[in-house]
Amino acid sequence: MRKIYVLDEQGHLQEIDAGITEYKELQDGPIITSYKGVPLVGSRISVSDGELQIAAEPDHRWTEEEVLLWCNSAPTGKYDIISHTYGTEWLIVDYTSENMGGRFRRITPDQDFVYDKDAGWVTISDTSAKALIFKVNNLADIPTTIVVGSRLVLDCYYYSTVGDGNITITKGERTVAAAALKSGMVTPITLTSEVTDGMNEFKYVVTNNGFGSLERQAVGTIGLTGIKLVYTPGFSPNQIKTGDVAFPVNFSGTGTKYAYFKITDATGRVSEYKPDTKMVNDSSMTFTLDKSYFSHGENKIETYMYMKDGNSEDILTQTDPVTYNFPYATETTPIVMTYFDYSVLQEWDTVNIPYRIWSPESRNMNSIKFEIEYTQADEEGNLSTKYMVQEYDSTREAYINNYLTHTAEHKWQISNLPHGMLSFRIYLNGQETPSYVKAEVNVDPSEYNFKTIDNFLFNFAANDVMDTKPFETWESNGHALNISGLNWTTDGIKTETDKSLKLMSAGRVEMDTNLDLFAMAETDTGVSFEVDFKVDENASSAEPIIRYGKWDETKQDWADRFGLIVYPTRAVFNYDKTSAMEETLVVNYQKGERINLGITIEADQSETTNRYLKIFINGIISKVIHYTVATVFPDGLNKWKFN
8 A cells, every 4th residue: 555644743744554544634524525605626716804715717726825725714624626736636624633733735646745834835645755844943933133142043843754964054155054954853053143233144955865856955044133232230139238229231232222120029029110211322321120119038130121113012122131139128137048040950969059148237147947848759659748957056156247148159059859849948047038048949850769868978068057167966857967076177167179077186977877878789779879088198097087887876886897997098898797708898099199989789680790899999990899699788787987
C-alpha cells in the first residue's frame, strides 16, 4: 500500500498508509459536492463581511487564493473541487484538533499536499515525500518594532525525511548567522546583536541535505524596525527609604518617551504608576513615587521606558524591565531582604541565597533562623511536613552591629536540598512579617539516589553569620555539633580560598549522626562520601585529626576499631568485620596540603565484577580493592570527631 505523510496534532509529520481510516483527516465520511445549494465545481469563491460566499460560474476553476479562502472559512469536511492548478482534487478541511487550529490537505491525481502556514503547500506523497518543511515558530511573537539591544531569538523548526539541513541568515550582503538544523527539532538562533537603528531586513535560506530531485529550499524574509532607547535608573536599592521615594533616571533615544512603574509593597499589594511626563531628546529627570505605594519591609519596583504607537495608548516598543528590591521603613521593626531568583532547582544542588538585614536602631537581635519546609512521602506513601533548620543565637552587641546593617550582603548556603516543593524562610527573633523572608521553589529529583548528612560542616562553615560568633553547640535538622576549646580569634570560621572550620590544638568538634554510611554500602546503591581537610606541618603524625566510628557513651571511648581514622599523613579505613587485619586499607599523603579524601563502595551486587571499594586523594584513585560476598561492613557507626 502506498505511504503518505500527514501532520499530526502536534504539527509533526507522521507516515501512514494512504487507505487507513483511523486518522481524523481520513475517516470515512461523505464527499461534499455543494455549499448552500451551489455546486462546488463551476463556482467562484469570495469572502464578504467575514462570511464565505459562493457563486455559480460555469467552467471556473478555483485559484490558489480561493483554495485558501475555503480552507480558512469552510467547516470541517472533505470537498470535491476543480482547481486551476491541479484539476480534479479532494480538499480536506480539518478543525478537529484543539492544539493546531486548522489542518488542510489536498489529494490530487498525482500528488498529496498538507498546508504549512510558513512554507505553504508541502508535498507529502511517496514520490516527493522528502520535501522540506521550515518555519519560525515564534514569528508571530516578534514585534515589528524592537528596542536595539533587546533579545531577538528565532525558534527555527525544520523537518525533512532526507535528514538534517542548514540555514543561512543574511543582512544585506553580510552573513549574520548560520547553523545546522536537526530534522524534527527546534533550533534557536540569536540575532540580538544584529538589530540596529532603522529598518532591519533578515533573509534566510534553508536547505535540506538531499540529492537530485530531493533537494529543497525554503526562502524567507523577516523585517523589523530597530529603535535605540537607553533607560538608566540611578536608584540605590541598598539605602533604606522613607516618605516619598525619589527615582532618578538618565535616558536617550529618538522620539517622545514615557516611564512605567510597577510597585509591589511588603504586603504583596501591587500598584501601577504611569506618569504623563514626556521624556524628549537625551536628558535626565527624577520621578517622585508617592509614599502611599509602599509599606514597612521589603518593597519592589519594576520599571521600563516605552514609546506610544502614534497618539494611542498602545505601546510601540519598550526597554527591558529593571527590577529593584529595597527596604522601606515606616516603623522601627527590623527588615530582612533577599534576592531569591531560583525557579527550578535539582535535588542536591548547592544554593546560595543572598540576604540583607536592616535595623533602624541599635538593638540586640538574639537569633537568626533559616528554615526550609518541605513535604516528603514515607515508604507507604504517606505525606508529612518536615523541616530543615539552622538557628544561630547571639547576645553580643558587636555581632549585631556587624551584621544588622543595610549595606552588608550575606549568603545562606544550602548544599543538600530534598526534592519537592520547598519553602525557604529567614527569621529574626522568631518574628515573621516584616522580619521574615519566604520564597517557594520546586526542586526536581536527582537522577542519582543520594543520601547525605543534612547541613553538616559544609553548611556550618559556609554561613557568613558564623564568622566571629563564639558558641558551643550548633544544631540542624536533628544533627548537633558539640564545640569546645576554640578561642574564635586564631581559630573558628576562617577564609583562605573559601570558608572552613579551623581547629587549634585545643579545639574539638563532635557530631552524632543517625546516618550509618557503611551500612548503606550493603544496599543496591552503594555509598560515597568525602572529607576535606588540611593539617599544619607541625602537627604530630601520631594523633588522629578525624575519626568516624561507633562511640560507647558509657565508656566515653570508641567501641571498636572499625570505621575511618584520619591522621596528618595517612588515613586508615577498617571496613570488614570478618577480617583479622588491624589496618584494612591505608592511604598516605603529606602535611601542609589540602586533602580531599573520598571513599566509594560500589553496590553489593551478585556480579563480582562490580564489587569494588575505591579511595581517592584529591580526585585521583589511590587504592582499589575487590571486596567479597563474605564482607560484612560495620554497623552502628554513630559519631564524627574532629581534633
